[in-house]
Amino acid sequence: MSQRKEFENKDVALIDILDVVLDKGVAIKGDLILSIAGIDLVYLDLRVLISSVETLIESNQETAEQLSSKRFDYEKEELDRVINESG
């Protein structure tokens, strides 16, 4: 099981989760119609992403750590950098 251990649940980014949860998964229309279905990640606002990363780290400290808070920190830095460059 050496290969699996090497890769399992590693390097999962917030964006990966948003992609599958918002865009994929089985859609059987409930009674409530949601505008969120089929959201296009490409149009997600950068600042929204950053604020959400912060929220996630604060409110979900434990789980975020399990998932790899280092990874989130890294992403946040990267996003900050991208914004600074484009701003």
Add this chain to the structure above:
Amino acid sequence: MDKLIYLYGIIPANADNAIPPMKGIDEHNPIFTIPFGEIEAVVCNLDEAEYREKELEAKTNNMEWVHEKAFHHHEALMTLYEIFTIIPMKFCTIYSGKDSLQNTIVEHKPKMIELLDVIAGKEEWIMKIYCDNSKLKENVAEDNPTIASKREEIELLSPGRQYLEKRKLDQLIEQETDKEKDSFSSRLHDQFAQFSTDSEVKKNWNKDVTGREEDMCWNSVYMLEQSTVEDFLANVQKAQDKWKSSGWFIEVTGPWPSYHFSKIS
């Protein structure tokens, strides 16, 4: 008052294996199962005053809420996925009450039973390929015979013509690099897809989304029998080691619940 029902996913009926205790999306009500014969719906109740359509729409316009709760949805599914075969529902699949949930489940039950059988013992793995664009361009400029001979021709021209021709050549290199990205990635994809029972090529994400310096040049997902996962990953690792120095970064994540290959209708 009638309670709303948030549906996480569908698992096979199981008398002896209870789901682990978890709090629902409102961080208050517990997650529990409702049996429907051969299958069970994993759900939590939601207060109508807080989660009816108007309130929910306001919540979903708040991206922080969406991100936090999408994370919760995935986390709950991952916990269940470790124990059961599960059909994962899309984020925020909410029913107005038990009757409407029941109607929906009964209508789709034969398909769900079939689907649970298909996805049992399988895992989704996502592969993304990133590349160091400038390194790749260098390699293309060096290795491509058309470009090499063009370059020699240019050396013999007058300075003014040289300038123009060099610009054209840069464009050619750019085009060839793009071609190389696509052909390299699809070759690798074909190789990995051989291990899978199903595969899908996804959209590439731009740098604003990935927040990375490297370009994403491939994004795909594979449905793998558990018994082939080791071989698949061994091949991924081999490819990672082989291509890293040429500026290709091959990344895989998994196992994911069957988000991509669960289809009901």
